Amino acid sequence: MQQHLPTIVDIAQQLGISKSTVSRALTGHPNVNSKTRQRVLDLAEQLDYQRNQLAISLLTSQTRTIGIIVPEFLSFFFPKVIIGAQEVLAEAGYNVVICHSNESYETEVTNARALMASRVDGLLVSHTKDTRNFDHFRIFQRKGIPVVFFNRVCEDMSVSKVTVDDYEGAFRAVEHLIQTGRRRIAHLAGPDSLPNSRHRLNGYRDALRHYQIPEEAELVISYDLTLEKANIYVNHLLNLPQPPDALFAVNDPTAIEALKVIKGRGLRIPDDIAIVGFSNDPASALVEPGLTTVAQPVSEIGQQSARLLLRQLAAEAAAEPETVILPTELIVRSSTVG
Amino acid sequence: MQQHLPTIVDIAQQLGISKSTVSRALTGHPNVNSKTRQRVLDLAEQLDYQRNQLAISLLTSQTRTIGIIVPEFLSFFFPKVIIGAQEVLAEAGYNVVICHSNESYETEVTNARALMASRVDGLLVSHTKDTRNFDHFRIFQRKGIPVVFFNRVCEDMSVSKVTVDDYEGAFRAVEHLIQTGRRRIAHLAGPDSLPNSRHRLNGYRDALRHYQIPEEAELVISYDLTLEKANIYVNHLLNLPQPPDALFAVNDPTAIEALKVIKGRGLRIPDDIAIVGFSNDPASALVEPGLTTVAQPVSEIGQQSARLLLRQLAAEAAAEPETVILPTELIVRSSTVG
DNA sequence: CTGTTAGCGCGTTCAG
């Protein structure tokens, strides 16, 4: 049973002064007798008084709270982005509310509604892989509440965005495979619905083209990023009459699953088949052989997103949306070079 | 620039009715003409109306929001606990706000204050390793806002708690080492301030005692859980005149760091030295050799914590605190048995 | 320096 929490009126009554004076004392307003202020402060402390942020937000119609919606947070990626964003936001005096859509479009819509209902001042979003309709985010935009997309961005919305150069990262990864002598390079791609997947696929294709290696349709498989499927497709690739001599995976979990399957079949890595992942998940340094991968500046994604949001928040009128594309870096480990 | 968000008054004026009627229509009150209700609902949809949760919370003095404070969320553990808790809480109609103290006592206090200011209905907490003073949580308790501790629990507070049987888990782990022939078993323990660490240490000690193996003081090192220190201490242990033939680590990151150091020195695992971790981090299955570890029912910790909190919330008067101790399970992998 | 008043958006009496 929750008891009555003390309010400024309680303090005012006990001290025999008006609630305005209490309010002023508490907020550090200059025009208060220093003795009165001290009495207020002392009593507040004694009563464990905490200002009711709800009432203040209702009054000022700003909550100084930013909502973050992410599709998952079991892998290291999103937690690390969130921490990066939180650093910047906390410094600017904003709180952070994290919502987890669990890759479910319906949950994402529910999350967005809840954040709207609780009147967040801004939104940081990486959408689910099934999100095709972005109306639940457009509503924020229409109300003048800034939205910044990161990692998984909506290409149709005119808002600020932070991504990495997926195309370039993929190009360099495949180039590395080619330069280390690989010719039949498979690509386990992500779902078409995600721009990231498409950009990585394009990087893969252009690298092959650039080095005049014909693309084999049978070596490219798009899938939904569930590990069970990854398992099936890797086995499928290995069973081909002409199996690949390298695999470029859309992300590290996929690459690590592939690594397990390949080792399980007694093939040697990288001798028989080389593997490259994407993101530089801490696990990629742990597996054996170490996984070559395309590193993303994860914390920086969060920090930059927060900064773009802050800039929108500071702008009087609707500010021009900005797009930041962060560089990637190829981390070469033993899964590609003996 | 944030625009004016539509309120029930806006809807009422456009429809030429009173805001009470709009309120009733929106909340599904029975006594509303169905035609009027439909007109309200239509206009609300058209205006993207979202009820202002702030105002409602201020009025009802309940936010239907639960705060969760965790010390970190880069390892898999806390995210998974949070997801478990969220499932249960969402089903009961509660939202979740996650705060990340980053193992900083000051941040934890700030988080607690912010959650109090935003009037959460309840609190789920795992405190930092430096938290000695729990006054910032006692305030909630005193106000009748239920608090549930999980994983890292405050032994001095009379609130509901969810932990695993650390003692038993540690005992079984060390017993396993003894039964596979180890005699000089080192223990890299966590800080004394954490009950978990102490219980695991006790389990270690009692297992040795039970099998009449004398405890060597030089083989037990408590540390602050930073990986750099782990590295130093593992090297120190290996440099002893009589190095250990087994290592029981307080958690999996520590064990994995140890594994790297040991392999780096050209020692064989488990032949020269066996390793056991704690928690069954996904990474423990990835490293080579696979890490033997004590698994915790992670999602269940979250679910149970949420259920205990819900029970407190439902209780009219202050409900009796409950303590749930979940079982662990030893997962044997190649780091202990060839 | 301090008190009074108004109102943020809403649900809920209490009258019609």
Next chain:
DNA sequence: CTGAACGCGCTAACAG
């Protein structure tokens, strides 16, 4: 079935 009035806790504008 509907409307008017009140108050949740707080800050800001206005008067002393």
